Amino acid sequence: MSLLKNKKVIISAGASGIGWATAKVCLEKGAIVFICDIDKKYLSKAKKHKQNNKKLFVYECDASNEKEVKDLFLKINKKTKKIDCLINNVGIAGPTGTIEKLSSNDWERTLKVNVISHFHFTKLSIPMLKKNASKWAIVGITKTLAMELGKFKIRVNAICPGTIKGDRMVRVIRDKSKFLKISKKKIEKEFISMASMNCWIYEEDIGKTCSFLMSDDAARLSGQIIAVDGNAIRLD
Numbered sequence: 001m002s003l004l005k006n007k008k009v010i011i012s013a014g015a016s017g018i019g020w021a022t023a024k025v026c027l028e029k030g031a032i033v034f035i036c037d038i039d040k041k042y043l044s045k046a047k048k049h050k051q052n053n054k055k056l057f058v059y060e061c062d063a064s065n066e067k068e069v070k071d072l073f074l075k076i077n078k079k080t081k082k083i084d085c086l087i088n089n090v091g092i093a094g095p096t097g098t099i100e101k102l103s104s105n106d107w108e109r110t111l112k113v114n115v116i117s118h119f120h121f122t123k124l125s126i127p128m129l130k131k132n133a134s135k136w137a138i139v140g141i142t143k144t145l146a147m148e149l150g151k152f153k154i155r156v157n158a159i160c161p162g163t164i165k166g167d168r169m170v171r172v173i174r175d176k177s178k179f180l181k182i183s184k185k186k187i188e189k190e191f192i193s194m195a196s197m198n199c200w201i202y203e204e205d206i207g208k209t210c211s212f213l214m215s216d217d218a219a220r221l222s223g224q225i226i227a228v229d230g231n232a233i234r235l236d
Contacts, residue, residue, distance in 0.1 A: 003215050005030035008083040010076065012063045012121055013090035015042035017166050021203035022087060022210045027051050029211055034076050034083075036061035063090040064112035069120040073128075082131035085214050088118045093172050129154050146223030155222035157213050162229025163191045165200035195230030 009026050013019045014035025020042070023033045027049075036059040037043050046058045057079060061072040076083075091114045122145065130152050142158040149156060163169060173191070177184040192198055209228050212218055 003029040007031045008080050009085045010034045011087045011089055013037055015046040018203045018206045019089040022207035025207035025211050036072055038062050063117035066120050073124045083128045086125040088121055090117050093168055157224045159209055160227045161206050162201040162232050195232050197230035199230045
């Protein structure tokens with residue numbers, strides 16, 4: 001229960017899926033968690049958590065919008081001047097189809113959410129991480145940041161999830177089935193078979209790995225790309 005006692009954590013897209021599963025694991029282990037999301041329905045559900053406004057703080061924010069991210073950090077700064085961990089969780093599946101058929105707007109939106117948002121969150125988190133005595137960050141641009149921030153004792157690792165069983169994969173499978181004109185069951189089987197363990201990965205699996213990386217047990221782990229994917233290697 002006290003593994004992450006009073007550690008302060010920011011999680012982008014934290015009101016649903018992997019983000020929410022990770023937030024709950026962190027709360028259970030004693031952390032103070034700041035989450036943001038763009039989905040009002042999930043934000044409303046998150047606010048019903050017993051720790052809301054105690055150890056859980058919930059904000060609406062479009063992670064791809066720099067102004068909204070800056071406003072988010074101004075709000076978080078009113079609660080705390082330093083944090084222990086940033087979890088850049090936000091991401092979307094993006095459009096399905098060949099390049100010639102993709103919408104430019106959909107493509108740009110995917111880049112803004114999956115790449116540029118990480119830059120916004122990381123840039124604004126670094127000063128807050130530097131103010132702490134011992135700090136952790138889990139971000140996308142792992143290798144470079146690990147080298148840049150190591151002298152400040154900030155650790156940087158990236159988690160690469162496998163095929164997560166959740167709403168996003170339901171949509172991906174549906175869209176791929178429609179595009180390829182193949183049954184959803186066959187596509188689902190294909191995704192699962194990508195792992196040698198022949199399994200789904202669950203949102204809680206990612207949350208538990210984040211919890212480990214934030215703990216003292218991982219004090220010398222930095223600059224690593226950690227795959228939580230059931231060993232996504234194929235022999236065929």
